[in-house]
Amino acid sequence: MNPADRGRLLSDVESFCQELREHEELCYVEHRFNHHLVPLAQKYNILGMPVPTEYGGRGADTATYARALARIGQEGTGVRTFFSGHTSIGQYPIMTWGSAELKQKYLPASCKGDKILAFGLTEPEAGSNPLEMQSTYERKDDHFVLNGTKYLISNAGIATTIVVFAYDRPPSPPVGEGSGVRGGRRISAFVIDTDAPGIAREDLLAKVGMPTANTGMFELTDYQTPIANLLGPEGDGFRIAMGTLVSGRLSVAAGCLGVIEDCLIESIHYAKERMQHGKVIGKHQLVQEHLAGIEMARLASEAVVMKAAEAKDASAAEPNNDALKAKADLLAAQAKLFASNAAWEAADHAVQIFGGRGWSTLYRPGRHLMDVRVCRIYEGTDEILKMKIAAALLGGREYEAFK
Ligand SMILES: Cc1cc2nc3c(=O)[nH]c(=O)nc-3n(C[C@H](O)[C@H](O)[C@H](O)COP(=O)(O)OP(=O)(O)OC[C@H]3O[C@@H](n4cnc5c(N)ncnc54)[C@H](O)[C@@H]3O)c2cc1C
Structure with missing residues (x-):
């Protein structure tokens, strides 16, 4: 650009x-x-x-x-x-x-x-391990028929279009590992429209944070989608889902950097205004320690997010270079793990600086604290990402403890 x-x-x-x-x-x-x-x-x-x-x-x-x-x-x-x-x-x-x-x-x-789009991979029984999904598809004449339930999907209730994933025939005992093929079954990806018959949606409202975000679930019952709405080659769904998570993780990491930046802006402002013990609280050394903590979270998160973004651009410039692809994949996971934890800690520092007002959703630090917590869960939990990083250090897929 x-x-x-x-x-x-x-x-x-x-x-x-x-x-x-x-x-x-x-x-x-x-x-x-x-x-x-x-x-x-x-x-x-x-x-x-x-x-x-x-x-x-x-x-x-x-x-x-x-x-x-x-x-x-x-x-x-x-x-x-x-x-x-x-x-x-x-x-x-x-x-x-x-x-x-x-x-x-x-x-x-x-x-x-x-x-408006959404991405439906997670199911009630398949979160960290999407291979445990139960959704199925079947080809019938000029369309595919999909059945299954997708759970905890961002934008599900407002989306006109959702990218969904399903296995190619009804469940059989699991035997495969990590390849996207389980018991000889393949996962495929589809682009589906939400104004067609066979889809029932429900908003999920009992959330700890993000009250303004739409999070929902939907059930597909004999939902028909045209053959042309198959995304990528049949059987490539798992590869598409994992490739998409690189982009998704980077977006979460970048958003977390923004949360830290806002915590810093708000905290500096408040620390210069709020008076206690005869001076603004920004002059108390222990309050300064919180500010320094937020700034270090910001600086380090920015570095790792930008490094991951550059790796993604380098990989996009050479789509057939597997080493660049692996580097971008790993860095996106590292950036997401680091920035989401840094944002959680930064929001906690900001809440502390705001004192009682910090523990209120009327002020931005408390909102950030509650909202950003989910960034350590979606698009790969802390645990899954740590194991992914360790596997890369140890030498690759044979060390993937999350399989
Ligand atoms: C607000 C919100 C929005 C979301 N948006 C989307 C979306 O748009 N699209 C989508 O597809 N999904 C979405 N998700 C789902 C999200 O990606 C999953 O919640 C996440 O992958 C974790 O799956 P789970 O909730 O089933 O937890 P589980 O997989 O059941 O994990 C529970 C705990 O066990 C740990 N665990 C699991 N397996 C292992 C293992 N092998 N080793 C060690 N620990 C393990 C996990 O790390 C976690 O701590 C969203 C979730 C939320 C909360």
Whole structure:
């Protein structure tokens, strides 16, 4: 992306964030999805930041997109999660593995905001191990028939289109390991529309945080999708899901960097205003220690997020280079693990600086604390990512303890 386009995009994101904030504040208090989010994102044309311009996107490289997501992350993990669901794990697999027909059908409309996307991999019995999924598909004439339940899906209730994954025939005893083929069965990916018969959706509301994000589940019952909506070759679903998680993890890491940045902005401001013991609390050394902690979290997270984004760009420039792909995959996992934990700690520091007001959802630190906690769970839990990193250190797949 050239510097002028990059500047314009980041300036649009800044304007979007500034305009969104007052609406988000209200929705946060009222625990509801922010219906200004999509119209404002349409206004600033940021619903397809990394999508190529020929499909209506902004053509951002990963490093620029990560910067944009960090800024959006300042507005809250819920807002950033919308973009992750729509773009990083929604549009991304279509633009990477979709046929020309699928790209044409879904990318321009989703960049305009006429279609909103989601990514449905997780199921009630298949979280950390997607190979335990129970959803199935079957080919019948000119379409596929899908059955199954997807659980804890970002944007599920507002999406017009969902990328879903299923096995090719009814469950049989598991025998395979880690390859996406289990008991001779294959996982395939599909792009499905939510306005067709055979899909029932439900919002999941009993969440610890992110009250303005839409999180839901859906059940597919003899849901029919055209053959053309198969994403990538049949049987490539697991590879597509894992490849998409590289993009998704980076988006989470970038959003966490934004959370830390906002905690820092808020904490500096508060520490210079709040008086106790005859001086502003920013003059108390132990309060300064909290500030230094947030700043170190910011500095280190920015370094690891940008390193991971650059690795992703390097890999995209040479799609057949497996070493670059593996490096981008590992760095995305490392960035997500590091930044999500750093953001949790930074939010905790900020809550402490705000004292009693910190432990309130009327102030931003408390919101960040509750919201950002999920970043250590979705798109690969802390535990799964640690084992992935250790396996890479030990020498590869044979050491993958999470298989
Ligand atoms: C708000 C929210 C939004 C989400 N959005 C999406 C989405 O858009 N699309 C989507 O597909 N999914 C989404 N998810 C699902 C998310 O990716 C899963 O929750 C996550 O992968 C963990 O799966 P699980 O909840 O089933 O936990 P489990 O897999 O049951 O894990 C429970 C605990 O056991 C640990 N554990 C599991 N296996 C091992 C092992 N082998 N070794 C050591 N520890 C292990 C885990 O680390 C965790 O601590 C979302 C979740 C949330 C909460």
